[in-house]
Amino acid sequence: MTILTPALDPAALRAIPGLILPGDPGYDEARTPWNLAADQRPAAVAEPTTIADAARIVGAVAALGLRIAPQASGHGAMPLAERGLSDAVLLRLHRLTGVSIDAERRVARVVGGTIWREVVDAAAAHGLAARHGSSPDVSVSGYVLGGGLSFYAREHGLAAHHVRAFEMITADGDLVRASADSEPELFWALRGGGGSFGAVVAMEIELLPVAEVHAGMMLWDMSAASAVLQAWRDWTRDLDRCATTSLRLMRFPPIPELPPFLSGRAVVVIDGAILADEARSADLLAPLRALGPELDTFARMPVAGLVDVHMDPPVPSPAVVDHVMLGELDDAALAALLEVAGPDAQDAPLFAELRHLGGALAETQDAAVPGFAGEYALFAVDLVPVPELILAATARVCAIADAMRGWAHGAPYLNFLDRITDTSTAYAPDTAQRMRRVRDTFDPARTWLAAHPVPEGAVG
Known part of the structure; x- marks a missing residue:
């Protein structure tokens, strides 16, 4: 299906209250996402502060026949920037925030652009935990719409599988509620299917009855990379699902903003969380501690502290990424990774990371992303750091992914792909067909522009 966009009429856009057009004060700030490497230049930007305001703007823009790109924090903004937004309105939801906790039901209602830090802190006040990502300032909506991979995931699954309900603005400007009992097909699609169906402005998510977690990080000099990588691989093979960890081969620039133990260094870091008591956690971590890390912060902590363990950048940053889903890692796989990211790699990126999956993540659910x-x-x-370096940086991350494609297994996790991607590789054919049927019901005119759209194909 070919979408024809009418000629852009700036005067018609300017007549819609709440839109910011090129040349207006605040346009450059409004169009800038969290990933500063993504240069978004839409026909207009909207920054609603209420759901009613968002619905009004959507209805008015759609009535002009224009397309709309919903975006919250903008961590995964690169695909929209690469496609171009000159004939579309960017619907920024980062000012539409709020969280309320129903402690008795263990449910949080989270408004559109709310970031995880706010939810984590609100839930922790009630002795509860959320299935948040590794970064505190990622939006809940974007994270969940892509699946939602947390340090609780091997025990408790993807965040998308634990949503009670979505509230979504359709292309007509109407508000629809999707749950297992109301609009169940839309509910199925939103659990991992991305932003092709509408603008999600609120959701109800399940919380975990967890007040403390055993979490932290271990750090070694990069010279220990081979031994640590092999030991971690062996450790994860039969690991209790209560433990969810990652391993990173990291290179830091020599800048004063970094602590001395990181500035200018190449290191190996293992971090994550263990949902077990003190004794069990110590037993599980013993094989890693036997490797003699120079820093070991694993300890019992309030759940609110877990959101900072991964040390993701605390402020908007310009970055490029690549990703491959992998199966079993044999010794040849470890050697391939060390060649491009280990101690002797000549042009490695900031970091190459492996996140351990399995456990509950391998148990399929009835959702657009059923599991991994x-x-x-x-x-x-x-x-x-400067736009002129984007090609070189992209080449570095792609080299890491390309080196590991021989061990690729399973559909990619689209939240880890911040570029234009063939989404047909992310969904089984019958899943993609079901997603298209849902999209045709709720967006027959293809009003919505998603970072990772529904794969195209004939609807049966």
Whole structure:
């Protein structure tokens, strides 16, 4: 299906209250996402502060026949920037925030652009935990719509599988509630299917009855990479699902903003969380501690502290990424990774990461993303301090992914792919067909522009 966009009429857009157009004060700030490497230049930007305001803007823009790109924090903004937004309105939801906790039901209602830090803190006040990501300032909505991989995941599964309800604005500007009992097909699609169906402005998510967690990090010099990588791989093979960890091969620039133990260094870091008591956690971690890390912060902590353990950048940053879902890692796989990201790698990116999957993540659910077939998720990241370096940085992260494609297994995790991607690789054919039927019901005119759209194909 070909979508024809009418000629852009700036005067018609300017007549819609709440839109910011090129040349207006605040346009550059409004169009800038968290990933500063993504240069978004939409026909207009909307920053609603209420659900009613968002619905009004959507209805008015759609009535002009224009397309709309919903976006919250903008961590995964690169695909929209690469496609171009010159004939579309960017619907930024980062000012539409709020969280309320129903402690008795262990449910949080989270408004559109709310970031995880706010939810984690609100839930922790009631002795509860959320299935948040590794970064505190990722939006809940974008994270969940892509699946939602947390340090609770091997025990408690994807965040998308634990949503009670979504509230979504359709292309007509109407508000629809999707749950297992109301609009169940839309509910199915939103649990991992991305932003092709509408603008999600609120959701009800299940919370965990967890007040403390055993979490932290261990750090070694990069010279120990071979021994640590092999030991961690062996350790994860039969690991209790209560433990969810990652391993990163990291290179830090020599800048004063970093603590001395990181500035200018190449290191190996293992971090994550264990949902077990003190004694059981110590037993599980013993094989890693036997490797003699120079830093070991694993300890009992309030759940609110877990959101900072991964040390993701605390402020908007320019970055490029690549990702491959992997199966079993044999010794040849470890050697391939060390060649491009280990001690002797000549042009490695900021970090190459392996996240351990399995456990509850391998147990399929009735959702657009049913689970993960892969055993590890590879995620490579490099920073882009100036735009002129984006090609070189992209080449570095792609080199990491390319080196590991021989061990690829399972559909990719789209939240880890911040570029234009063939989404047909992310969904089984019958899943993609079901997603298209849902999209045709709720967005027959293809009003919505998603970072990772529904795969195209004939609807049966």
